[in-house]
Amino acid sequence: MAAALEIADLSVVYGGANLALEGVTLDVPEGGFVALLGANGAGKSTTLKAISGLLRFENGQIRKGHIRYMGEDITRMPSHQLARRGILHVREGRFVFPSMSVEENLEAALFARGKRGPALAGDRYEEVFHYFPALRERRRSQAGYLSGGEQQMLAIGRALFAQPELLMVDEASLGLAPKIAAEIFAILKQINGERRLSILVVEQNVSLALKSAEYGYVLEAGQITEQGDSDTLMDRENLSRRYLGGARKDTEH
Template structure:
């Protein structure tokens, strides 16, 4: 299977603190790959480093075979990497429509049918956003803002979608809905790298998964296999479930 993203011996520091210590993993094209772990394990730092928001101390990041280790974040967006950040990061004073347009800021085809098709794709995935098209993002619920953050990331037409804690702070019913939509996005052809504390949902939806602890990958495998691994179940799934 063709590898879309390859991370090799990644090392990232916060000052003198080692946040990521020799992390290596690959994301096969067309899959959902998850990074699972507790708070402080290094999941978000890894994702930010892939998107160019954290500097690399050591190691390499390759996307479609090209070394992007030191590329600026906007150059990575141009190549097809887009992120929905932890905490959603919606522009509160801007409308849903304006937020979605910000996701396409590097596109030069905003007046074309292709752009309108991508907008309709987002509205089909998230009908609530169509209903709230002219509403300020800051007046929306947490679940609606999460939908907007994912929709905004999709507007750059990414090959690789980075999702950072999409279920954080959401009610159980909304969590299920968000993960169902993540699966649908993947089935439509977008590769997904998912960072998630909700290990049960993440492993259920993932082709491949990696368990992070204190900046290191301690276990890797198929999502379905890790979901029934006794050690993983004891640590992240509440024992026998």
């Protein structure tokens, strides 16, 4: 399967000196679902920011390496151009517009693709509400009054509304009850399966991510230390000890 996203030997520094990523290499196949795993501070969010062109807003820069999307070098392409190419980044913390309604938050996605106007929305509401029926019931509610889980659904739904070609989601389960987090990952898996949308998720909850993703990379101290298909990673004893408290896949409840 051809790669939609290819990262080769990527190194990132902050403040001109502090090394955040070193030699990171990974691929996301077209229509694939890949998880980038690791503890807090491992460099996972930095990887997504490098891909989506957000590093410069935080005094970060790519020191070496290349990022290619569908064969095109996008290593230093500005974030607004990447969004128009269909690379959508759901950032950690959800970033919904609290004083705007659910519908207005969704419509804001049209600006990310450089498009605007109600005629372009068409069936996009129905697609989002198909995957996130809770949002249909709250469509006219202000986003600030939604629960944490609903806000995460809205953040992902807004990216979906923009008709992405590559969807990147940073810490989808953060701060959510296990049941809600599992529901969101199940929906991401459904979206991937039905739309064959390429998805890259960053996640600390290794078990949850690997139940949905097809392939995973483990990032530690800015370097990829392990990779493999989801079943293989779940079965590795050292990964289980570090992230799952020693629990094996066949002993989970």
